[in-house]
Amino acid sequence: MANGMQAPSESPGTGEQQADEVRSGRDATVTRRALVRAARRRFATDGYRATTVRQIASDVGVNVALINRYFGSKEGLFEACMNRTVDELDTANRAPVVGIDDVIGRLITHVVESPNADDPLQLLLLLRSSGDENADRIRRRTLESFTRRLAGAAGWSTGDPGTEHLLVRAQIAMATMLGLVMLRTSTGVQPAASATSDDLTGPLGEVFRVLLADPGSASRA
Amino acid sequence: MANGMQAPSESPGTGEQQADEVRSGRDATVTRRALVRAARRRFATDGYRATTVRQIASDVGVNVALINRYFGSKEGLFEACMNRTVDELDTANRAPVVGIDDVIGRLITHVVESPNADDPLQLLLLLRSSGDENADRIRRRTLESFTRRLAGAAGWSTGDPGTEHLLVRAQIAMATMLGLVMLRTSTGVQPAASATSDDLTGPLGEVFRVLLADPGSASRA
DNA sequence: ACCGGAAATCAACAATCGTTTACATGGGGT
DNA sequence: ACCCCATGTAAACGATTGTTGATTTCCGGT
CATH class of the missing domain: 1.10.357 (Tetracycline Repressor; domain 2)
Structure with a gap:
């Protein structure tokens, strides 16, 4: 167990957030909007550094790579x-x-x-x-x-x-x-x-x- | 350049902090105190997650391992x-x-x-x-x-x-x-x-x- | 019906994180 | 002076992070 207790992760320890908008078809603008919405929640509550792009993607129910595809980077x-x-x-x-x-x-x-x-x-x-x-x-x-x-x-x-x-x-x-x-x-x-x-x-x-x-x-x- | 721009690092981008107390001899209590002092500054200004133990150790001018030695973990x-x-x-x-x-x-x-x-x-x-x-x-x-x-x-x-x-x-x-x-x-x-x-x-x-x-x-x- | 291309996924990368183990070093008691 | 233990260092590990290239999947126009 090298890094068994890696990091308390700022606060998302108790925070599970999910998508609040059904992303039925595959629509780029809808996905982008959903990503921004989820990201705003995460960034605001957990801070920039503590928020991981995988969390955001998971909140929306989408793959991580889309963040870099649509926004270039986490920044x-x-x-x-x-x-x-x-x-x-x-x-x-x-x-x-x-x-x-x-x-x-x-x-x-x-x-x-x-x-x-x-x-x-x-x-x-x-x-x-x-x-x-x-x-x-x-x-x-x-x-x-x-x-x-x-x-x-x-x-x-x-x-x-x-x-x-x-x-x-x-x-x-x-x-x-x-x-x-x-x-x-x-x-x-x-x-x-x-x-x-x-x-x-x-x-x-x-x-x-x-x-x-x-x-x-x-x-x- | 896979991870060339890894992370803006919350705020320590512009924040260089140093030790304000000469840690002359090798005294455990003095070192411990210096670590706590530096850690408080980092934690307060940058947040828990954004603060790295290597930063804190570097602020004091000491090796990272001492943090785990004296406090068990970052937590x-x-x-x-x-x-x-x-x-x-x-x-x-x-x-x-x-x-x-x-x-x-x-x-x-x-x-x-x-x-x-x-x-x-x-x-x-x-x-x-x-x-x-x-x-x-x-x-x-x-x-x-x-x-x-x-x-x-x-x-x-x-x-x-x-x-x-x-x-x-x-x-x-x-x-x-x-x-x-x-x-x-x-x-x-x-x-x-x-x-x-x-x-x-x-x-x-x-x-x-x-x-x-x-x-x-x-x-x- | 079919194909082109956008939309989304998968798998892997380099870097950095916290942590640990093994090794060096200095100072105080006898 | 010597030893010895606490103090400090060096190097490495596994996990996680942001990022990317290749691949698959699905919608829409002809």
Whole structure:
């Protein structure tokens, strides 16, 4: 028994994931889409390195070689995941915003509460570093633009001298969401803070309201 | 070139870490300590799976086999890291707490601001899953007790019917810290939200004050 | 009905991982 | 000074990883 206990494998020890879409005929685009979907779940929950291409292929119920055929490499597949996440976040946030309560409600709904079960994972995916220079640059840029858009959605002017203070607040709000998702996904803490839609008036709503309120009201000297 | 571009390696692509302690003579305890220190950095920043024992050994400047000699396995080394982190967090939080500002100040100082450069990584270490059942159980239990102690330190009674509401608040506070550390460590966002010690009166202080305030004051219905 | 080509599989590769065994080396007690 | 055991090193193993080339299978147009 040379390598009998090879590696705890980060987390997929308890994680069995399967395809949720019947891939009946042999359709390239359908298979590609299924691969990206499975990959996003794996990458988000287990991280880039801990995810194996064989796992992803197995989740979809397809051979490993298809990943290299369609995406060139594991890294290419990761980039595809990033692009798709970026697109979805883009379209979701392009809708007009009415008032600060709308911003707060959207944040809580879209990120913490998650209408789609895969949605909160998108944020995690943005957080996970891949090690690949290119993918990491995309990730970082997306995260930054998202933060900036959050500040804009809150009705803050972006040219003021106190812009940095605004960004600080947006970053803290972002960090809170990230932390909640991680606390829920990566650890087993799960319960309390996930809450339901009336969170907008609960403690989480309070926090976001404080963070997104007019920074001149209560910020420091 | 069969496996020419093997794997982006999660993040250590840009991360070169070295020993910060001269290991002059041949002393087992010193070497063990150095290994744990290096391992904690690697595990916290890169995750369990992405960290290789050869990296850790190289960081210390020692042969790989010593890890298995002293800790049995990579998993054993991880467990040693967890234990040490648990101990440090324990002793750090056992000191008496005076008032809510003390709690807030400590959270910001110890976690976000980090007197010791390795301190914020401890929280990350608690967050990273290892995949090992045992280590994960330790991690989860520690995280939970930490959350509960946070609620206790805020002066909340632990027997009330509204206990769950208190835990929600503590979890959100915890998530905020976790998110900030991740935002700073795992991504390149780095700057604004790290701030300095006057954060206690800044936006981060506001958030924590809202979260740790008497839940009866502004919470929902 | 049939054949062309895309879609998917199989089998093997080089590299790297964690681990182990056998060997070298240095320092402290007698 | 000498030995001896703990400390550290070197080299190799089996398993798993990402990747690839050859092969098979199935759908669609003529």
